[in-house]
Amino acid sequence: MLGAHAIDVGPVGMLAINIALLSLVGWALLRAERGLPDGREWTLLALLAIFGIFGRVLLEPLPNIQPVTVLVLVVGMQMGAKRAIALATVIALGSNLIMGHGIWTLYQALGWSLVGCLGAYAAPHLTSMPRIAGIAALSGVLFGWVISLSILHTLGPAMLPAYILAGIPYDMLHALGNLFFAAWLASPLAEMMERHQTVHLEATENVPVTA
Amino acid sequence: MSQFYGLAIFTVSLAVLIWFTLSSDNRLKGVSAFLLVMAVISAPTLNQEWARMTSELIDDEGNSHNGLPDIWLGKQVVCVDFPVGAAHSDYADGRHYIDYDGTDFMTETEFNGTGACVGGLSGYEDGFGMLLNATDIAEGDLEVVYSTSQYGVMIETIGGVDPCDYHTCSSTQGAYWSLYHNNAWSMVGIGDLVLVEDSVLEWKIETW
Numbered sequence: 001m002l003g004a005h006a007i008d009v010g011p012v013g014m015l016a017i018n019i020a021l022l023s024l025v026g027w028a029l030l031r032a033e034r035g036l037p038d039g040r041e042w043t044l045l046a047l048l049a050i051f052g053i054f055g056r057v058l059l060e061p062l063p064n065i066q067p068v069t070v071l072v073l074v075v076g077m078q079m080g081a082k083r084a085i086a087l088a089t090v091i092a093l094g095s096n097l098i099m100g101h102g103i104w105t106l107y108q109a110l111g112w113s114l115v116g117c118l119g120a121y122a123a124p125h126l127t128s129m130p131r132i133a134g135i136a137a138l139s140g141v142l143f144g145w146v147i148s149l150s151i152l153h154t155l156g157p158a159m160l161p162a163y164i165l166a167g168i169p170y171d172m173l174h175a176l177g178n179l180f181f182a183a184w185l186a187s188p189l190a191e192m193m194e195r196h197q198t199v200h201l202e203a204t205e206n207v208p209v210t211a
Numbered sequence: 212m213s214q215f216y217g218l219a220i221f222t223v224s225l226a227v228l229i230w231f232t233l234s235s236d237n238r239l240k241g242v243s244a245f246l247l248v249m250a251v252i253s254a255p256t257l258n259q260e261w262a263r264m265t266s267e268l269i270d271d272e273g274n275s276h277n278g279l280p281d282i283w284l285g286k287q288v289v290c291v292d293f294p295v296g297a298a299h300s301d302y303a304d305g306r307h308y309i310d311y312d313g314t315d316f317m318t319e320t321e322f323n324g325t326g327a328c329v330g331g332l333s334g335y336e337d338g339f340g341m342l343l344n345a346t347d348i349a350e351g352d353l354e355v356v357y358s359t360s361q362y363g364v365m366i367e368t369i370g371g372v373d374p375c376d377y378h379t380c381s382s383t384q385g386a387y388w389s390l391y392h393n394n395a396w397s398m399v400g401i402g403d404l405v406l407v408e409d410s411v412l413e414w415k416i417e418t419w
Contacts (some may be wrong), residue, residue: 063254065247133239162267169254169261176250180243 011061018058025054033192041079044196045087047187048075052091057098058195064170065177067185068095069143070136072112073178074186076119080192084116084147104150111146115139136182165209215260222249263316269299275393275411279328280308280317285409290347291353291369292415294377298325299352299370312350327353327370338392338404338412339364364402364412366390374416389417 009017029047036043048071055067068091076084093101118139119126126132148164151168155163226242233241250257266280276398277283279405293302301307301315307324309315311331329348335341346353346369357367374386390397391406391413397404404412 035398060253065251129239133243138214162265163267166262169258173250173254176243176247183239183243 004112015061015069018061020056022055027052036196038084038195039084039195039197043191044073045079049087049090049094053088053094053098056091056095060099062173062177064140064144064174065180067181067186068112068172069115069139069178070181071189073119073132073136073139074189075180076116076194077123077132078190079197081117081120084119085113088112088116104147107147107150111143114146115143118142124157129183132177132186135183136178136186137175140176144171144174158198170208213391215256215351218249218253218256222253252301263314266317268319275409279330279411282310284329285310286330287332287335287409288328288411289332289342290326290328290411290413292324292326292413293370293372294416295324297377298373299327299353302327302359302370309349311348313350329353333408335406335410338390338401338406338410339348341406341410342412344399359402359411363400366401369414372416374418377416378418384419386416388414390414 021195033044033047038075050072052068055071068088071080072084072088072091075087089109089112092105092112095107096102098107118135122135126135145164148160148167152158152183221369226245227313229241229245229260230238244353248272262282263280266282269276269281269284271277276288279288279290282363290306295298302325306316307315307321307327308317308319309329311329320355327349331343332341335344342355346355353370354368358365358367369388374380374388378384378386380386390401392404393407393409393411401412
């Protein structure tokens with residue numbers, strides 16, 4: 001064998017490749033969305049699910065930084081809790097088929113679903129970018145606490161406070177990542193979703209996002 | 212820790228600068244991107260500092276690391292227990308825990324005695340090599356004076372403490388630095404001791 005693919009690019013090189021791939025996926029999905037007629041809500045959700053799965057898998061080298069939480073939050077805000085829960089569950093399961101599926105998938109789906117519900121519930125108040133960014137950052141911490149509940153199956157409740165305390169740096173990274181994704185993605189995502197909404201929200205009004 | 216505070220001040224200062232430099236539409240984008248890059252770069256350091264700050268002592272009699280910080284589980288450790296009043300002045304207030312990079316991150320003031328443990332070590336196979344490296348990490352406060360003979364390496368003093376300064380030494384009685392390996396008295400001297408990946412060495416003065 002020639003070993004033509006035996007190139008050691010290192011962790012930074014691999015991360016750069018992954019970010020390039022994610023940019024390519026994002027660009028291709030954006031082009032696909034632009035080609036859709038208005039009102040294709042579930043098709044848009046499918047494209048967002050693909051972006052969420054790829055985003056989580058490709059950004060795995062970065063600790064707890066991925067676009068899924070902000071995606072689910074914005075879907076909750078714009079399309080309602082039911083669609084956010086569906087998206088959260090599909091992304092959790094789809095990404096874990098690559099990254100590893102187990103009982104944690106249930107808690108991840110639950111955590112992201114709660115973020116989506118929070119987005120739907122708080123939508124009337126999320127009228128400016130700083131508010132959305134703030135709730136996105138808070139969602140990172142909320143998600144981390146929900147995920148931490150999975151240790152109840154193995155270590156028991158006595159270890160839960162220590163486990164949550166030890167995970168605070170990771171929660172902070174998640175919060176900062178969400179701040180970044182909210183600042184860059186929330187407005188374009190919200191505009192995209194407005195264009196494709198056919199049925200309006202169960203509990204909240206459609207709220208445009210302004211910078 | 213000072214390195215951590217320096218990084219925090221630098222990050223906040225630059226974030227404020229970016230905030231006021233950019234237009235109002237791009238402020239959040241610019242600052243969030245900068246903060247994310249800084250967080251990713253400094254994540255290993257921050258995680259390590261946080262782990263040290265939140266570390267707790269292991270309470271498990273059956274564990275060779277019992278009484279040591281939980282972040283050292285599975286790692287190699289060297290402990291020196293000094294007689295009362297004989298510790299180096301830096302260790303006089305209890306038992307100090309010093310990580311592999313020389314950071315003195317925890318002091319157990321309720322420890323019955325004084326001393327220091329250097330831990331978080333890995334990859335050592337011979338006890339003597341790990342002991343000498345641990346003394347280097349403690350920046351000389353645990354300096355070892357030893358002699359060699361046909362019986363192997365003999366530890367004379369650790370941290371300047373000679374056992375005979377605290378116990379009567381004569382032809383019929385004496386005191387020495389006694390070595391324990393994973394909570395058991397070592398049957399061989401430090402020069403012949405073969406380590407495992409989570410070895411805990413403990414030195415304490417005993418009499419004969």
